Structures are given as structure tokens and as C-alpha cells.
Amino acid sequence: MVDREAPFQFPIAGVVARRLPLYSEFEEFEEKAAEFRSPRTKRRRNPSNRPHRTRNISAAEDFVNPSSLKRPLYFPDKALAVNPLQCPDVDRYHFYPGREWRDTDGKPIQAHGGGILFVPETKTFYWYGENKDGRTYRLQKRSVARVDVIGISCYSSKDLWIWKNEGIVLGAEKVNKSHDLYVSNVLERPKVIFNDKTKQYVMWMHVDTANYSKASVGLAISPTPVGPFTYLYSGRPHAYESRDMTLFKDDDGEAYLVYSSVDNSELHIGVLTDDYLNLERKMRSIMVGMHREAPAVFKHRGMYYMITSGCTGWAPNAALAHSAESMLGPWVTLGNPCMGGNEDFRQTTFFSQGTFVLPLPGLQDLFLFMADRWNSHDLKDSRYVWLPLTMDGPVDEPLEDDFEFPLWSRVSIHWHRRWRLPLSWNLSGVRVNE
Numbered sequence: 054m055v056d057r058e059a060p061f062q063f064p065i066a067g068v069v070a071r072r073l074p075l076y077s078e079f080e081e082f083e084e085k086a087a088e089f090r091s092p093r094t095k096r097r098r099n100p101s102n103r104p105h106r107t108r109n110i111s112a113a114e115d116f117v118n119p120s121s122l123k124r125p126l127y128f129p130d131k132a133l134a135v136n137p138l139q140c141p142d143v144d145r146y147h148f149y150p151g152r153e154w155r156d157t158d159g160k161p162i163q164a165h166g167g168g169i170l171f172v173p174e175t176k177t178f179y180w181y182g183e184n185k186d187g188r189t190y191r192l193q194k195r196s197v198a199r200v201d202v203i204g205i206s207c208y209s210s211k212d213l214w215i216w217k218n219e220g221i222v223l224g225a226e227k228v229n230k231s232h233d234l235y236v237s238n239v240l241e242r243p244k245v246i247f248n249d250k251t252k253q254y255v256m257w258m259h260v261d262t263a264n265y266s267k268a269s270v271g272l273a274i275s276p277t278p279v280g281p282f283t284y285l286y287s288g289r290p291h292a293y294e295s296r297d298m299t300l301f302k303d304d305d306g307e308a309y310l311v312y313s314s315v316d317n318s319e320l321h322i323g324v325l326t327d328d329y330l331n332l333e334r335k336m337r338s339i340m341v342g343m344h345r346e347a348p349a350v351f352k353h354r355g356m357y358y359m360i361t362s363g364c365t366g367w368a369p370n371a372a373l374a375h376s377a378e379s380m381l382g383p384w385v386t387l388g389n390p391c392m393g394g395n396e397d398f399r400q401t402t403f404f405s406q407g408t409f410v411l412p413l414p415g416l417q418d419l420f421l422f423m424a425d426r427w428n429s430h431d432l433k434d435s436r437y438v439w440l441p442l443t444m445d446g447p448v449d450e451p452l453e454d455d456f457e458f459p460l461w462s463r464v465s466i467h468w469h470r471r472w473r474l475p476l477s478w479n480l481s482g483v484r485v486n487e
């Protein structure tokens with residue numbers, strides 16, 4: 054049966070910040086209001102003496118305009134790329150959201166729409182994502198920009214900054230046109246979790262046809278985190294269409310699938326079977342009518358949180374944070390978690406779309422928010438926006454009349470042009486700044 058529901062001192066202008074000792078080692082850099090002025094031109098008189106009307110262009114519309122004067126802000130020059138092989142000491146281990154990011158081979162990282170799996174035994178992070186290192190094109194003039202399926206890339210790291218390319222762990226099918234992973238299809242949003250009982254690494258992903266009519270999830274497994282993964286099958290979860298999706302593994306080993314459904318008008322949450330290869334019958338519909346996608350789930354002090362995006366194609370929009378006492382809900386919307394920068398930054402999730410929230414081992418109140426800054430005109434040049442997500446104490450006011458106050462922590466994603474993890478963060482016996 055399906056049930057349905059309807060102090061840490063950031064230098065941010067206009068925001069009263071609190072100081073939390075855990076984060077006192079952050080290096081903060083305030084984003085200056087980046088305003089590009091249009092070149093001045095002589096005004097021409099209107100012979101009809103009618104007032105000349107111009108339509109204000111939104112920040113999102115400007116972002117997807119290839120002729121925008123702000124293009125260098127959205128996609129900084131490749132000469133500014135973050136390259137671990139050629140990085141001055143002053144910049145080591147610093148994140149630069151929006152800049153090109155290169156691996157240990159000196160090549161741009163291709164892991165879009167993905168997520169990270171941490172393996173405690175080896176103290177290694179594995180980053181899985183879409184490889185979009187191909188030609189961007191459109192099937193028709195008004196169709197969505199795309200790149201043929203290449204496969205799922207995997208990168209490994211000990212410190213979240215230096216990434217080694219482990220190769221394509223799930224590749225495209227180049228011969229069998231009926232295969233889910235055939236090059237002309239769609240392969241998006243891969244997420245990997247480890248099953249403690251079967252000792253298998255299980256990948257779920259969004260698989261689709263070029264016109265997005267299949268709307269299904271696909272599954273693959275591997276005995277090792279670096280693959281190769283064996284593709285198993287696809288299907289519609291609970292017989293519903295599924296597009297943007299994510300996985301969440303709870304502390305007790307129970308795992309959940311969260312996916313956009315019903316023409317992206319709502320999210321569904323389902324419980325995975327013990328082997329993580331199928332779904333139990335139980336399902337909940339949440340955020341009905343809200344049109345949210347790109348879900349990213351995390352847990353903090355026994356409460357569940359989710360960051361979602363609106364449905365505006367490649368154009369960015371405002372993120373929303375949500376919370377619940379149980380993964381199956383009910384879920385409550387907390388509001389826009391983005392802080393810092395200017396208003397355009399906050400209303401466009403810093404010109405990006407979330408894909409994953411990573412808990413940081415040893416840091417209880419600090420998470421890593423992962424997002425993609427999509428370049429719809431050249432998808433292989435899409436960038437990464439990684440920022441600190443903090444839980445800064447209780448919310449200021451009741452959220453809904455039906456719920457007690459306060460239950461939820463304030464979710465804050467802070468904008469920084471340049472930042473790093475706390476100097477005290479020690480993962481593998483070596484300080485990350487050494």
C-alpha cells in the first residue's frame with residue numbers, strides 16, 4: 054500500500070554569525086559582489102516617442118546565456134584550474150568552487166551528478182559520477198543538451214582534495230542498441246553503498262532513453278569499490294517513473310531510495326531489500342506538488358535532512374532544506390540553506406545544483422555539500438561547487454503549526470571563494486595540511 058503526505062565567524066554581510074569552536078580553524082574569504090557592467094552605448098531616440106521597455110533578465114537566465122558578460126565569473130579561466138601537481142604551497146588543500154579541478158594525471162575530473170563512498174578500513178574516499186567528456190549536442194533544436202553515455206567514473210582520495218582516476222567502473226554499451234547503457238541513452242546520478250551482509254558494492258543510477266520516457270533506475274554490483282561493476286537490470290520503482298535519485302544508508306544498515314516521480318512533481322522514498330538489489334513494497338510520497346529533484350540526504354544527531362533542487366533544467370535555482378524524524382516522513386521544509394555571496398548567488402544555489410552531502414569522519418556538525426555547476430553549452434566543462442554545510446543550532450521560529458518547536462537544527466551552506474577543511478581534521482594519521 055502506498056502512503057502519501059502532502060562562535061563560528063563567517064564574514065557574511067548582514068548575517069549575525071555564531072562562533073563554534075569546532076570551526077575556528079576555517080579560513081574564510083568573503084565573496085565580493087561580482088557585478089559586470091554592460092558597455093555604455095549611445096541612446097537612440099524613439100521616433101514614436103513611446104517609452105522603451107526592457108525585460109529584466111534573471112540571474113538564472115543570464116547564467117545559461119553563452120554571451121553573458123558574467124561568463125568568466127561562472128566558469129573561471131582554465132589557467133586558474135586547481136591542479137594538485139602544480140599548486141603553490143599557499144593554495145594546497147584549498148577548494149575553489151567553480152574552478153576547473155584536475156586529478157593526479159593533470160586532467161579535468163569527470164564525476165558529475167555523483168556521490169562519495171567512504172571506506173573506513175582503508176580510510177579512502179571513492180567519488181563516483183557521470184563522465185561527460187564528450188561532445189555536447191541536441192537531438193532537436195528545443196531538446197535538452199546532452200552527451201552520449203561514456204560511463205561512470207571513479208576517483209579515489211585520502212584527503213578529499215587530491216584525486217586519483219580509477220577509470221570507468223561502469224562503461225557504456227556500444228553495440229547492443231536495446232541495452233540500458235547504450236551510448237544514445239541517458240545515464241545519470243550514480244550512487245554507491247556497501248552491503249555489509251553480501252560484501253558487495255551496490256550502485257543505483259537513473260537510466261533513461263534520449264527523450265526521458267523510460268524513467269527508470271538501474272543497478273550494478275562489484276566486489277571492490279573500484280569495479281568493474283556488473284550491470285544487472287533496470288525497472289521503475291514501485292511501478293512509478295523515476296528520474297533524479299539518491300541512496301541513503303542508515304546507521305543500522307537499512308538503506309533507502311529517494312527519487313523524483315510523477316513528472317517530477319513529488320519525491321518518493323522506498324526501503325531497499327536486505328541485499329540492496331530491490332525494493333520493499335513500502336513507499337512514501339513526499340513534497341507532493343512541490344516539483345523538487347536532485348535529492349541529497351544526510352543525518353545529524355538522530356534527525357534526517359535533505360537538500361533538494363527545483364526543476365529548471367540546466368538553469369540553477371534556489372535549494373531547499375527539509376527535515377524529518379524518520380526517513381519515511383513526514384518531512385518539513387526548512388527553507389533556503391544558502392548563506393553568503395550576493396542575492397543572486399543565494400537564489401541559484403551559488404549557480405549550481407546539489408548532488409550529495411558527505412558526512413566528514415570525526416566532525417559531527419560539519420558536512421561537505423557537493424554540487425555541479427552545469428555548463429549546458431559544453432557539458433564536459435561543467436564545474437564542481439563544494440562548500441561547507443554546518444548545523445548551527447536550532448531554527449529561529451516554528452516551521453509549521455503541526456509540529457513542536459524546536460526540533461530541527463539550522464542547515465547552512467556557506468559560500469566561500471576559497472576555503473579548506475579545518476587544520477585539525479586528521480583522517481589517516483597525517484594532517485591534511487602537511
